[in-house]
Amino acid sequence: MNVIDKSKIKPLYLVLGSGSLGFALVKELKERDKELFIVDKDPQKVETLREEAYDAIVGDISDPEVLEKINTKNLAAIMILSSDPLANKAALANIRKKVSPDVYCVARASDAINMQEMETLGADLVIIPPKVVAKSLARSLERAESMLRGNKLVQWFNGLRGKTLAIVVHNNPDPDSISGALALQEIAKSFDVVSDILYGGEIGHQENKAFVNLLGIDLFKMEDRDISNYDKIALVDCAVPGANNKLQPGTHIGAVFDHHPLGDTHIDAEFIDIRPNVGASATILTKYLQELNIDIDQKLATALLYGIRTDTLDFKRNTDSSDLSAASFLYPLSEHDILDQLERPSMSTETLDVLGEAILNRRVYSGYLISNVGTIRDRDTLPQAADYLLNLEGISTTLVFGISEDTIFISGRSNDIRVNLGDVMKKSFGEGSGGGHANAAAAQVSLGLFSVAKDRQILLKLVDESVVKRFLNAVGVEESSKN
Ligand SMILES: [Mn+2]
Known part of the structure; x- marks a missing residue:
């Protein structure tokens, strides 16, 4: 019953070893209408697979002869997924000898040592299943965390509907703090909260002046505005009232968004998001814009991207994968001419x-x-x-x-x-x-x-x-x- 006319079946995918992982994969591939072929040493399993209309044969995947039984002409990829690392390595070695190197080859390893050996044998991708699951779980948890943060911010802003917000950035503000504030202003707008961005000190460097002018950003000096006229205060790129900003120490703060490590300082605010591992406040605020599904126009995207790049020295300093993911999200939305102009060093x-x-x-x-x-x-x-x-x-x-x-x-x-x-x-x-x-x-x-x-x-x-x-x-x- 194992006699299958191999000339008739030209599978796109070959699965060698069908444990629970292999089986889950073939189901997934079948749902996507992919031509596939399975080899497993367990006759019982092969029988079950055939009953479910899969093309499968009984065979020892480490045996070089097994490849003779399969038409490899159309193969795009081979997945070696048995739970036996020795058999997987033997199969991999056979494949690299007999099958075109263009065929993508995935191998399952049990540990890091096997993984290295399989890479040396020519696997394009080596997976250790528990690690794959752990990674995917960690990603889901990150998603959960991000959703939770988003929901909390929504709650906070819901309580502020129709009111006014002062968005205070640190003294002598830089592109990171200004663009972060601009993003918060956009979020506030979506909750009918009217806000102003306030700063102390000067907008010093030529580059920072160029940034504000080129993007036409409205900022107000703290001394020109009466802070008590606003219903709430939010801090961006700084966390403590009076520390590197013109607020009175002890001022009640509504929300804080920052990425500078706080040390032992205790801060008191209704909503606090401080992530010292992240390279820029602009990254933190970009994540909220994404989470809350808020439209990002070209000006805002350009500002945030420039903020992330300058604060991380183009991803060379204090940076985290979230800075890169935020930047790659912003890149297609931003205006590259303006970025070029900002990058051109100012002229003496x-x-x-x-x-x-x-x-x-x-x-x-x-x-x-x-x-x-x-x-x-x-x-x-x-x-x-x-x-x-x-x-x-x-x-x-x-x-x-x-x-x-x-x-x-x-x-x-x-x-x-x-x-x-x-x-x-x-x-x-x-x-x-x-x-x-x-x-x-x-x-x-x-x-x-x-x-x-x-x-x-x-x-x-x-x-x-x-x-x-x-x-x-x-x-x-x-x-x-x-x-
Ligand atoms: Mn910053």
């Missing part, structure tokens, strides 16, 4: 001056832009200017140069694939003076080469003429092609 006044000079003094020779910015203090401003000018329409290569003490510094950028700027720099200014990459390069030339000129003005003019001439020669463009 010196860079701005050099850029101004570079724009004013630009000369264009058929796609090549050359600009002499004169005397510079900070040579790092040159590549920034060269970069910026590359944005000009019709320009594919830029060269910006300036003089600092007795050296001419030259910086170039190109997005013309025909130009190798590193080579051009070497050719123009000498092997030892210039070089770099195809699209970004630099050179330094000693002013000593021009020492024949006694007058500084004449010297600068000579330098200018020489740099332009050498560069244009190297790229093969006539000076007369200036436009």
Whole structure:
């Protein structure tokens, strides 16, 4: 009765060993209408499977011959699931010898040592069933915890319907606290609670100012608002009234959302959510938005994503998997142009001056832009200017140069694939003076080469003429092609 015409059955999945795990899996696969085939050494079990209309044969899964009985042509995956690790390893070794390596192979292990051995034997995935169950349970518990938190917050806000809320962030607020507050404001809105975001100190760094301005976030200074006018107070990214915020110590607090460890400090509030393992308050508030099914518009998503990224230093500091999951949830909802702008480092006044000079003094020779910015203090401003000018329409290569003490510094950028700027720099200014990459390069030339000129003005003019001439020669463009 074990004679099955193997040429007729071309299963997609092969299950070797059908204990309780194997059986649960084949049931699951059958519900999904997958073609499958089962091998088990227990004739009784095989009989039962056949009665339930499964294709199954009796066989020892460790026996290499067993694979001969199965048409493996259409196989997508093989699951080796018996409770005998030795048999599973033997089966795995046979499969890796006889079946195409494209077939995905899952093996069941009993412990970590078996797991490693099976990975070495070429299993694509090794599972230890109790661990899989434990993980899935832990995930459910996390879900339960998150639901419980969500329900509690709903209760708290229900008691606040139609009232007003002051959302207080820490002094000199950063993107994490501001975006977290913005999220809480959105949640409050959904309960008909009108709220303001209040801060003390200054919105200091350029980046933080840019963040508030670019996203058009409304924030109020604590001193401009009378805190007693609000029905409730919530704290975001800080937990203790008076500690790094402008509240009076001992002020009654409605809700707290924070991720800084509290230590021994006791706090008194109606609703408290402090998670020191999480990298950002923005992560905590994102989870509430998800839990409460609140729509997140582009501005809010962008703010929260930026908040999480800055507080975790792009997931390099004090971060947790929840920061990553919140970020991956926010990413498709956010405005990437704004994120790019926020990430661009702010410009120093010196860079701005050099850029101004570079724009004013630009000369264009058929796609090549050359600009002499004169005397510079900070040579790092040159590549920034060269970069910026590359944005000009019709320009594919830029060269910006300036003089600092007795050296001419030259910086170039190109997005013309025909130009190798590193080579051009070497050719123009000498092997030892210039070089770099195809699209970004630099050179330094000693002013000593021009020492024949006694007058500084004449010297600068000579330098200018020489740099332009050498560069244009190297790229093969006539000076007369200036436009
Ligand atoms: Mn924070």
